[in-house]
Amino acid sequence: MIGPGTTAPRQFTFTTRAYMAVDDATGEPIGLDDVNTRARWLLDLVTAAGAELMSRLWQPVTFDVLAAGRDRQDRRLPVQGHVAAARLGWNPHYRDGVYVPSRVSRVVTAQVMATLRTLAYRDTAITALSERFDPATGRIAPPSAVADWVPLGFARGVRRQLVARSRRIDGAPSARLRITDVQGPPQTSAMARLSAADRQLAQLAVTGDELVLTVKLPTCPAPAGRAQWRSVRVTATIPGHLNGRAVTGWHLPTLALDRKGLLWRCAATELVPACDLGSATVAVGVDWSPSTLGAAAIATQTPDGVVSDYRGFTYDDRGLGTKLARLQAEGQLLQRKSARLTRLAATAPSEVRVRLEEKIAVLNEHRTAVGVKRGKINRELGFHFARQVTDYAEAAGAEMIAVEDLTTLEPRGHGRVNNNRAAQSARRKATAALAHTAAGVGIAVVTVPARGSSAQCPGCDEPLARPGGYHDAWCPGCRVGGNRDQIAGVNLAKRALLGKNKVTRRRGQMPAIRVAEHAPVRRSRDKTSPTPRRPRHRRVRHSLPTATPRMGVTPKQHVPAPQASVWDTVKPAPPHGDAGSRDTRTSHLTATLVADSMRST
Numbered sequence: 001m002i003g004p005g006t007t008a009p010r011q012f013t014f015t016t017r018a019y020m021a022v023d024d025a026t027g028e029p030i031g032l033d034d035v036n037t038r039a040r041w042l043l044d045l046v047t048a049a050g051a052e053l054m055s056r057l058w059q060p061v062t063f064d065v066l067a068a069g070r071d072r073q074d075r076r077l078p079v080q081g082h083v084a085a086a087r088l089g090w091n092p093h094y095r096d097g098v099y100v101p102s103r104v105s106r107v108v109t110a111q112v113m114a115t116l117r118t119l120a121y122r123d124t125a126i127t128a129l130s131e132r133f134d135p136a137t138g139r140i141a142p143p144s145a146v147a148d149w150v151p152l153g154f155a156r157g158v159r160r161q162l163v164a165r166s167r168r169i170d171g172a173p174s175a176r177l178r179i180t181d182v183q184g185p186p187q188t189s190a191m192a193r194l195s196a197a198d199r200q201l202a203q204l205a206v207t208g209d210e211l212v213l214t215v216k217l218p219t220c221p222a223p224a225g226r227a228q229w230r231s232v233r234v235t236a237t238i239p240g241h242l243n244g245r246a247v248t249g250w251h252l253p254t255l256a257l258d259r260k261g262l263l264w265r266c267a268a269t270e271l272v273p274a275c276d277l278g279s280a281t282v283a284v285g286v287d288w289s290p291s292t293l294g295a296a297a298i299a300t301q302t303p304d305g306v307v308s309d310y311r312g313f314t315y316d317d318r319g320l321g322t323k324l325a326r327l328q329a330e331g332q333l334l335q336r337k338s339a340r341l342t343r344l345a346a347t348a349p350s351e352v353r354v355r356l357e358e359k360i361a362v363l364n365e366h367r368t369a370v371g372v373k374r375g376k377i378n379r380e381l382g383f384h385f386a387r388q389v390t391d392y393a394e395a396a397g398a399e400m401i402a403v404e405d406l407t408t409l410e411p412r413g414h415g416r417v418n419n420n421r422a423a424q425s426a427r428r429k430a431t432a433a434l435a436h437t438a439a440g441v442g443i444a445v446v447t448v449p450a451r452g453s454s455a456q457c458p459g460c461d462e463p464l465a466r467p468g469g470y471h472d473a474w475c476p477g478c479r480v481g482g483n484r485d486q487i488a489g490v491n492l493a494k495r496a497l498l499g500k501n502k503v504t505r506r507r508g509q510m511p512a513i514r515v516a517e518h519a520p521v522r523r524s525r526d527k528t529s530p531t532p533r534r535p536r537h538r539r540v541r542h543s544l545p546t547a548t549p550r551m552g553v554t555p556k557q558h559v560p561a562p563q564a565s566v567w568d569t570v571k572p573a574p575p576h577g578d579a580g581s582r583d584t585r586t587s588h589l590t591a592t593l594v595a596d597s598m599r600s601t
């Protein structure tokens with residue numbers, strides 16, 4: 001039973017890096033560069049074996065077995081991927097003369113099984129969509145049953161694949177298609193999920209504020225025996241933001257390599273305040289906005305009905321949205337250049353082809369760097385947005401936060417460029433960050449239907465007018481209005497409060513409300529929503545050292561270049577004697593003398 005003061009376990013992830021490594025048998029220190037090299041050999045073995053197993057299992061019968069969920073003895077397949085693969089006889093193969101421990105094979109099969117189980121849903125959907133696809137018109141007929149419904153974005157992607165296939169076969173009618181008919185096996189990432197193994201391959205210990213990982217790594221690219229696998233004890237620091245949190249368990253990390261070396265993607269279990277959705281009376285609705293990342297508003301359920309002050313706040317992305325749009329346009333330009341040079345290189349002479357391939361490699365490298373930068377900005381944007389909304393909900397005393405279901409949200413009607421820009425926004429990352437941040441203070445995040453949230457009045461459920469343009473909303477009947485996104489936030493909060501007893505929970509997903517119910521939202525004249533804290537930003541200027549003025553030369557005021565970013569928060573004002581300070585005010589006498597000197601010249 002959930003009550004005040006109760007806690008619930010939840011898992012979260014974080015990343016860290018090692019700063020020290022020693023040989024587990026001898027205790028001699030090992031350089032981190034050597035550890036990175038040996039980890040690369042391990043990842044190469046895992047990646048090669050995973051790609052070989054994936055290509056061997058890329059058959060329709062594989063997805064038939066996964067969809068049935070039964071083995072040869074008609075037993076239910078276990079949840080653990082490596083155990084299910086062992087029952088089915090799906091074992092990886094390695095090169096001749098290479099020895100790989102069985103625990104490493106567990107890692108390989110667990111990663112491949114996770115990918116295949118994810119694609120089993122896509123295989124079923126492609127089969128259902130291909131049966132309703134008309135090669136002559138290139139259209140997919142509407143589904144006849146509710147079970148055949150798929151998200152519109154997913155259906156459009158499958159339709160493009162079916163159209164491309166029909167062009168290759170000259171529009172001939174095809175039989176029942178599978179995922180193996182329209183696409184090839186996916187590429188596996190270079191990583192090693194140590195959680196699929198046991199203590200014989202990896203162990204994790206916590207000592208104070210450090211994580212000590214003991215893992216077996218190969219000593220050469222192609223180990224020929226067990227002696228060429230040696231244990232290494234690697235030590236990393238627990239990130240500072242985890243200090244003081246009620247962590248009850250630390251789990252084995254996933255190893256990956258990036259430009260800085262070996263990266264640990266760790267998971268841990270902690271205790272957070274439990275939330276009872278059935279007793280929630282205050283909800284915050286978050287609407288994804290095309291102009292900024294999102295806006296929030298509050299609705300309260302009282303004995304007299306649902307009330308709201310129709311006020312909220314709009315998230316300030318500090319200019320990061322504009323930077324993301326610029327990086328997206330730059331990445332698309334690099335992609336077009338690379339595609340054009342690739343087409344030219346296909347028919348160019350050998351000498352020209354070599355130069356074109358060098359340019360293509362440079363363009364691809366720049367495009368990858370742009371993608372990495374976009375990923376970092378998206379992560380920063382998502383967690384900053386999550387912290388702002390969580391503080392807003394906590395100050396209002398809300399028990400849950402309602403966000404739009406991203407599977408039913410589709411940007412359209414704003415032009416090709418703006419639709420693509422909205423689709424590339426960090427909404428999914430912001431949703432995950434919001435669920436993680438809000439759970440730490442005992443606030444649950446639920447998804448609600450998005451249709452009509454910005455177009456219908458929360459009071460009378462009638463279409464809203466746009467007297468001031470796209471971002472303005474007004475209901476003549478209820479005499480309420482304001483910012484379009486904040487009105488949508490009231491609708492989302494109302495749907496969460498009305499459907500709090502009909503929440504659907506699925507493993508690995510956030511609680512969801514599938515049906516949008518309506519009840520009039522009465523406008524409250526009292527201010528129920530808190531005023532969000534917004535840090536002021538000011539450009540800070542620093543003066544140059546005072547120089548001795550030369551005789552007979554009119555001194556000029558030195559205005560140096562700014563040394564602080566516009567994102568820096570307010571700092572103490574510099575002394576009034578500084579020439580570059582904005583707080584410095586010129587006296588009336590000084591202004592008069594300057595004016596007289598200008599007239600005299």
